Amino acid sequence: MEADRLARIGAYLFADLDRKQEALQARGIDVINLGIGDPDLPTPEHIIEALARAARDPRTHRYPSYGGERDFREAVAAWYQQRFTVRLDPQTEVLALIGSKEGLAHLPWALLNPGEGTLVPDPGYPVYRAATILADGEPVPVPLLAQRGFLPDLGAVPPETLQRARILFLNYPNNPTAATASLGFFQEAVEFARRWGLVIAHDNSYSEIAYDGYRPPSFLQADGARDVGVEFHSLSKTFCMTGWRIGVAVGRADVIAALGRLKTNLDSGIFRAVQAAGTAALTGPQEPLRERVEIYRRRRDRVVETLARLGWRPPRPQATFYIWLEAPGGRRGVDFAGDVLERTGVVITPGRGYGAQGERYVRLSLTTPDDRLDEALDRISRVFGGE
Numbered sequence: 193m194e195a196d197r198l199a200r201i202g203a204y205l206f207a208d209l210d211r212k213q214e215a216l217q218a219r220g221i222d223v224i225n226l227g228i229g230d231p232d233l234p235t236p237e238h239i240i241e242a243l244a245r246a247a248r249d250p251r252t253h254r255y256p257s258y259g260g261e262r263d264f265r266e267a268v269a270a271w272y273q274q275r276f277t278v279r280l281d282p283q284t285e286v287l288a289l290i291g292s293k294e295g296l297a298h299l300p301w302a303l304l305n306p307g308e309g310t311l312v313p314d315p316g317y318p319v320y321r322a323a324t325i326l327a328d329g330e331p332v333p334v335p336l337l338a339q340r341g342f343l344p345d346l347g348a349v350p351p352e353t354l355q356r357a358r359i360l361f362l363n364y365p366n367n368p369t370a371a372t373a374s375l376g377f378f379q380e381a382v383e384f385a386r387r388w389g390l391v392i393a394h395d396n397s398y399s400e401i402a403y404d405g406y407r408p409p410s411f412l413q414a415d416g417a418r419d420v421g422v423e424f425h426s427l428s429k430t431f432c433m434t435g436w437r438i439g440v441a442v443g444r445a446d447v448i449a450a451l452g453r454l455k456t457n458l459d460s461g462i463f464r465a466v467q468a469a470g471t472a473a474l475t476g477p478q479e480p481l482r483e484r485v486e487i488y489r490r491r492r493d494r495v496v497e498t499l500a501r502l503g504w505r506p507p508r509p510q511a512t513f514y515i516w517l518e519a520p521g522g523r524r525g526v527d528f529a530g531d532v533l534e535r536t537g538v539v540i541t542p543g544r545g546y547g548a549q550g551e552r553y554v555r556l557s558l559t560t561p562d563d564r565l566d567e568a569l570d571r572i573s574r575v576f577g578g579e
């Protein structure tokens with residue numbers, strides 16, 4: 193009974209994983225989920241306080257403004273200025289979102305005519321592709337290969353494809369590969385987008401989850417970037433606020449306006465108390481974030497060292513809370529993940545869920561409490577250590 197376009201996108205990757213996990217749990221198995229990227233660490237206290245205070249003010253109980261409260265948009269602009277030295281006009285270049293997923297998913301609706309294309313990273317966050325299909329567009333996968341540091345080879349995209357394409361999705365630091373991009377890469381992408389009349393949609397959800405002194409850039413730091421594209425940022429990963437649903441799109445004003453116009457027809461903004469909390473997050477102390485990133489760093493090192501001892505050759509990512517690993521022995525990721533799940537009760541994500549190029553990979557996430565992560569690593573070491 194469902195529409196054809198729904199059949200074309202298939203089930204959301206994590207819905208399938210959830211079902212498998214539930215089936216094992218029903219058999220009494222203590223499953224540890226290293227599959228999904230969702231911070232286990234609590235939202236910092238001052239942000240929760242800001243929400244509680246604002247929620248008691250009846251003025252927050254009414255419909256919010258569509259594009260975001262002025263205070264929130266100004267806080268976003270001030271944060272971009274301080275973090276990236278990028279100047280934004282809070283009126284025309286900042287749009288509040290119900291999480292960055294919401295904005296990314298709606299962007300193709302706002303920009304594509306039927307049959308027009310988007311260039312989507314493969315492997316990549318599945319929403320870019322699904323959203324394109326839902327908007328009756330054509331997603332064209334652009335391979336991210338290990339030998340190119342998981343950066344797309346834009347020059348290899350055929351001209352006929354480029355002539356029909358409208359949006360180029362990019363995402364660095366990257367989910368799922370954990371790859372990072374330099375400002376030089378963004379500069380090349382801007383020139384490329386100009387040449388082909390593409391809108392760049394850069395997903396910068398992981399800019400604050402970085403290690404060893406590395407500070408990921410904003411795409412908007414590239415010269416001319418605000419003329420060709422927008423950047424999506426999220427409070428989800430940065431401030432451990434995945435459940436709160438607040439994110440932002442910033443940059444090119446006509447794209448922001450188009451997305452905003454679409455959204456006025458679909459939703460009615462974000463609870464004002466959540467926006468007040470978002471403002472507190474962006475303008476308040478940043479020390480709690482550094483503490484949280486330090487926890488991920490320690491976990492990253494533990495995972496990398498344990499897996500390396502098994503001979504699995506994990507990279508040591510500079511950013512994100514993911515380890516993107518080639519399945520040992522040249523196996524398919526889905527077979528390997530199934531084997532790990534059956535023999536250890538540990539869920540890891542088969543890379544195929546992120547695109548065809550993920551076929552031989554799996555993804556592990558570092559967002560599981562330390563004791564559970566240690567338990568998962570112990571089980572994996574015990575079972576696979578002797579092979």
Ligand code: PLP
Binds near residue numbers: 229291294363439
């Ligand atoms: N973009 C990427 C690359 C992600 O991995 C995620 C979440 O996992 C999101 C966007 C969505 O984040 P949110 O909607 O919570 O802001």
